[in-house]
Amino acid sequence: MSTSSSPTPLCLPAPCDSVATASGHFAALSRAELALFWRSKSNLFNVLVIPAMIVMGTTTIMKQFDLTGAGLAMGQVMISTSAGVVLVMALYAPLIGTYVLRREEHVLKRLRTGEVGDVVILAAPAVPMALAALVQFALISGAVAAVAGLGLPAAPHLVVLGIVLGIVLTTAVAALSTAAARTAESAQGISTIGFLLLLLTSGTLVPLETLPPAFGAVLRYFPLTPVIELVRAGWSGRGADPSHALTCVAVLLAWTLLCTWAARRRFRWEPRT
Template structure:
């Protein structure tokens, strides 16, 4: 086992232990996304889903993907990064043998695992309740949720650049998750929007990931060309966010 992997494994275990000790974290990450996903069915009924060729169950699965990625990963991870910075933990870790990538990845690993498992459980429950049957292209759903997790992790780290304290991180991340939810097809299915809006929003950061998840269940737009375009869009946004992290991420408390 390489040194970097050993460091990542050890730090991730510590982060998982800290996460599991907080009842507030467990409730916010495990319960609230489920409740919000259930609550979205109320206003989803207002859309002409049938006219757009969509079924409620399929929409709820892609909606749950966005909610989990944003509310169970992006928002809490932003707060964790800021807290670790304010506690001088990030600065202390940098004085040792641990490289920057491992330091930033270690808080994200347990949250990504929890988010992916949570999405899988919600998707399985919705599939059974709605009688959807097996997904048409499960590999696309898996690809979407994993790439989406990578993107939201990078965006969470970037968001901390404008958050001075843990308290301000809550406000900043709230604006961030509202932007991600409203522009990704999570709360407003792309199929019910005019084509021009759907085409433009298709190139927003989280939209391709949600679209891949939806294609995984519906089988639509599952061709190689369409998939590559969406993957390339996610990778481009992730690379841009990563560049921003390298340039603006702060390792010490802000004055």
């Protein structure tokens, strides 16, 4: 009696193993980036001090607008302003320089030839700046709330949602912006143009409620505007209804997906010749 042996099944790596490997790579690279970040005094000053100084300086700008007539309070406006300033100054601007510098030093190319995935390679450098942005926003918003007597946010989940999604979006925009930077020196110019556009079109420096209605309605669909609106709605309770929050989240996710798709196509992993 002959017996036929069953074919040996093809063994594929389990999905959980891939996730564990990616998590390990991400943790290792993040630790290395954190160590490099804390060693640089210029990084600490640029990311931890300058954003707070800019937020303090914007109080003079806000006094030029009729906030009361627009139904806004200075304290709530300053908290939402701090969210935009921190994301742009503590995350977007320095992250562009980091990406370009790693590219020019062939670090990105070497990492990519190994087992590390593209998403992990680009996400790890953002970790120190994202943490700094979170700490900055918590300290600034807490100080403003204490001085203005605002108390705790009415809908804290909207504040957290806006900041977290804003960090993801800002990281994607930074990766996309590096496509226009040939060298680390030119990255400074690109980041300056980028953060001015992000701040001026999001209601960070000029509240949309003080602009002509048609102009303000268009700017509500710009990349960083939903972050400002979610933070303000979360703190004041005004505009915290589910429909408004879902619209802001949808706009944020749409811009994040668009910038991520464009960054995957345009991001350069090797120095430009």
